[in-house]
Structure formats: structure tokens, C-alpha cells
Amino acid sequence: xxxxxxxxxxxxxxxxxxxxxxxxxxxxxxxxxxxxxxxxxxxxxxxxxxxxxxxxxxxxxxxxxxxxxxxxxxxxxxxxxxxxxxxxxxxxxxxxxxxxxxxxxxxxxxxx
Amino acid sequence: xxxxxxxxxxxxxxxxxxxxxxxxxxxxxxxxxxxxxxxxxxxxxxxxxxxxxxxxxxxxxxxxxxxxxxxxxxxxxxxxxxxxxxxxxxxxxxxxxxxxxxxxxxxxxxxxxxxxxxx
Numbered sequence: 001x002x003x004x005x006x007x008x009x010x011x012x013x014x015x016x017x018x019x020x021x022x023x024x025x026x027x028x029x030x031x032x033x034x035x036x037x038x039x040x041x042x043x044x045x046x047x048x049x050x051x052x053x054x055x056x057x058x059x060x061x062x063x064x065x066x067x068x069x070x071x072x073x074x075x076x077x078x079x080x081x082x083x084x085x086x087x088x089x090x091x092x093x094x095x096x097x098x099x100x101x102x103x104x105x106x107x108x109x110x111x112x
Numbered sequence: 113x114x115x116x117x118x119x120x121x122x123x124x125x126x127x128x129x130x131x132x133x134x135x136x137x138x139x140x141x142x143x144x145x146x147x148x149x150x151x152x153x154x155x156x157x158x159x160x161x162x163x164x165x166x167x168x169x170x171x172x173x174x175x176x177x178x179x180x181x182x183x184x185x186x187x188x189x190x191x192x193x194x195x196x197x198x199x200x201x202x203x204x205x206x207x208x209x210x211x212x213x214x215x216x217x218x219x220x221x222x223x224x225x226x227x228x229x230x231x
Binding site: 033034036038040045046047048051052057087089091093098099100101102103104105106 | 147149156157158159162171172173174177207212215216217218219221222223224
């Protein structure tokens with residue numbers, strides 16, 4: 001079971017800004033561990049989108065940005081485009097030995 | 113170019129066993145921790161297991177502990193997942209993933225192999 005909570009869905013018109021929250025606890029995000037984000041387009045494997053809370057890998061457009069504060073993190077997409085319609089997952093390290101890597105519940109972004 | 117290619121996924125009956133493989137190329141395999149992550153149909157990502165670069169440390173999600181065993185053969189650049197006592201809830205697409213650094217992010221993923229547990 002996921003220990004990082006995300007909203008099931010968010011939507012926006014082309015060009016708008018949307019944000020996705022990722023809420024954790026004192027054993028993961030709140031303990032200072034970094035948050036990473038993945039984009040999963042329909043029928044494909046997840047792809048790294050943001051690493052280390054706010055860093056973009058080469059090739060990821062700068063309309064994607066990440067931030068972290070306290071026990072939560074956020075992914076923002078500005079200038080929403082049709083090709084951004086996908087599922088998005090946050091991920092962090094957890095100090096629990098039973099599940100040292102944890103994913104968020106996932107958020108479906110719909111472009112209206 | 114980094115490539116991770118999973119194989120071994122099939123339809124298996126409840127209680128059965130299966131071994132998944134992941135062939136890695138394009139990087140120094142024995143430098144990195146490797147993971148298995150699964151995704152049930154229409155559901156989110158679930159971390160399953162990890163193995164350290166030398167195989168000396170392994171961890172499992174509670175949902176598979178005692179039933180699944182992760183291993184690696186660095187001489188063959190390969191990662192494995194032995195799955196025993198399979199349950200219908202183990203039905204999922206299983207991805208192998210490479211971890212960038214210790215306790216960090218997954219920088220490369222395979223395309224996944226589908227395991228279906230059904231009678």
C-alpha cells in the first residue's frame with residue numbers, strides 16, 4: 001500500500017497551470033528524504049520527470065517543476081499541453097525497513 | 113544506451129511459481145542497486161523488492177515477503193525475481209528499474225513483463 005498520498009485526478013485547459021500534491025509523513029518526506037516524480041504515458045513504462053525535489057533530467061521541458069516543504073511535495077505543470085495527459089507518481093525513500101522505497105498513489109492529469 | 117529487458121511473464125495458477133529475468137546493458141551493472149516494481153491492471157506503481165550492487169542486501173515489500181526472492185548475477189548482467197506461492201493479487205506488469213545512486217531515484221525502467229495469476 002502507498003504511503004504517499006496524491007489526488008486521484010487533476011485537469012486543466014491547454015495553457016493553464018496545474019499542480020499535483022504528494023503528502024507523506026515523518027518517516028519519508030518529513031524526514032528530509034528527497035522526492036522524485038515520474039510520468040507514465042498510456043501503455044508505456046514510467047519515465048523520470050523530476051529528481052531530487054526540483055531537478056529536471058535532460059530533455060524534460062521546463063514547464064515541469066517540483067518543490068518540497070515539510071511532509072509534502074508538489075509537481076507543477078505550466079502551459080499545459082495535450083501531450084502532458086498522463087499518470088504522474090511521486091516517489092521517496094522511507095526509513096521503514098519493510099518498504100524503503102515508496103510511491104505515491106498516482107494522479108491522472110487530463111487536458112480538457 | 114541503457115537497456116533493461118524483462119522476460120518470463122506468463123499465465124500461472126494460484127499457488128504456482130515463476131521466475132522473472134531482467135537483462136541489463138549499456139551501463140556497469142554491478143555498480144548499481146536494482147529493483148522490481150509492479151503495476152496491477154489499472155492501478156498504481158508498487159515497489160516490490162531491491163538488491164544491492166553486490167547482492168549482499170535485499171529488501172521486500174510486506175505483500176511479497178517470504179514468497180518472492182530477488183537475486184542477481186553480475187557476471188551475466190542479469191536481475192531475477194523468483195516468485196512462489198503466487199496469488200491472484202500478484203497479477204501485474206513487473207518492471208525492473210535501475211537506481212541512480214543509493215537511496216535515490218529510478219533513472220531507467222524496462223518495458224515490463226506481464227504476470228497473470230489465474231485458475
